[in-house]
């Protein structure tokens with residue numbers, strides 16, 4: 001590996017790190033006014049730089065968050081983002097060095113887990129991240145879309161100024177909540193809602209029922225042709241939609257699908273189990289156009305993570321864990337219906353920490369991963385016991401892009 005120095009960045013380097021990261025995604029530097037918003041998402045101690053001499057050549061950052069796990073507990077989680085290595089320094093170990101330092105820092109700070117969204121599928125498993133939740137993209141042809149139930153409460157449009165605080169408090173009632181959901185940090189709200197940038201004409205709809213406001217949608221309309229069947233229709237993109245009740249949920253969808261002069265409604269990042277098809281008179285108005293990996297989850301403290309979540313009833317299992325980057329996680333863990341703890345017993349099977357991360361929220365079974373050759377399952381009965389314990393009622397979903 002090339003000699004690189006990994007340092008915690010401070011205010012003097014934040015903008016250079018931001019510019020470097022944007023460059024790795026082939027974007028130019030943020031203009032001053034955008035930078036003023038982006039800088040609010042840099043927090044002391046959370047941005048790292050890889051230096052060749054005094055030259056910054058790579059960076060990785062994290063935001064302070066919390067993650068809901070099966071059973072209702074919420075654990076400290078580092079949300080990793082803005083990872084990039086300058087093109088003339090890639091494949092020389094810069095990201096590996098950044099990851100090593102970042103994971104060590106998380107462990108020392110008491111983070112139980114780290115999560116990220118990956119630009120490419122081949123980067124992060126080697127560092128112990130596994131795909132722990134997925135989302136789907138749906139497209140709805142509006143002319144075909146009629147909901148089975150009319151709006152039962154009230155949905156109103158709200159101006160940006162009061163909407164920010166209102167939707168934030170609604171969001172915080174619901175997330176972290178469902179397993180996989182997370183807490184958003186102040187910089188996230190600033191960049192995505194308070195000041196999403198020039199040209200972003202976000203609209204806000206708030207649903208209310210007998211007990212007051214109980215859901216919201218943030219959406220954006222990109223004008224195209226108003227003609228039915230046009231190849232370039234006016235598209236309404238649903239950017240964020242959270243509801244505290246089935247009524248609020250169907251009211252919001254009925255409202256969005258009822259807005260005039262829209263050809264197509266597109267929603268990315270929705271839960272894989274969202275029953276939108278079932279809300280429609282004609283289910284074929286809804287097309288699932290993508291199912292993607294969402295949360296890449298890294299268990300930073302395996303024992304704390306395993307003991308934080310709840311398990312289904314059933315006989316126990318001993319899972320062995322390998323972890324090249326945080327060797328203190330290596331060992332065997334006894335998992336049973338009443339909890340999990342380290343054990344000196346021999347493991348029934350051994351997995352890499354990324355495989356455990358993938359299974360942790362219940363989105364994929366150990367059986368499926370054994371079938372795909374991700375670990376050696378000499379004892380299928382033990383894998384079946386693990387799957388019975390780790391099973392969940394609802395697939396995990398995060399719903400916050402960062």
Ligand SMILES: CC(C)(COP(=O)(O)OP(=O)(O)OC[C@H]1O[C@@H](n2cnc3c(N)ncnc32)[C@H](O)[C@@H]1OP(=O)(O)O)[C@@H](O)C(=O)NCCC(=O)NCCS
Pocket residue numbers: 024025082083084085086089090091092093094095096097117118119120122123126
């Ligand atoms: C992804 C990125 C940060 C990797 O940085 P890097 O310094 O080249 O990574 P490393 O040299 O530490 O690579 C470690 C290993 O991962 C592999 N790897 C890293 N990035 C890879 C990629 N994009 N595709 C395939 N393999 C990759 C390397 O080949 C190396 O494998 P090895 O250990 O078997 O030799 C860098 O390519 C980049 O900035 N890409 C553009 C921006 C981006 O995608 N950022 C991630 C946002 S989530």
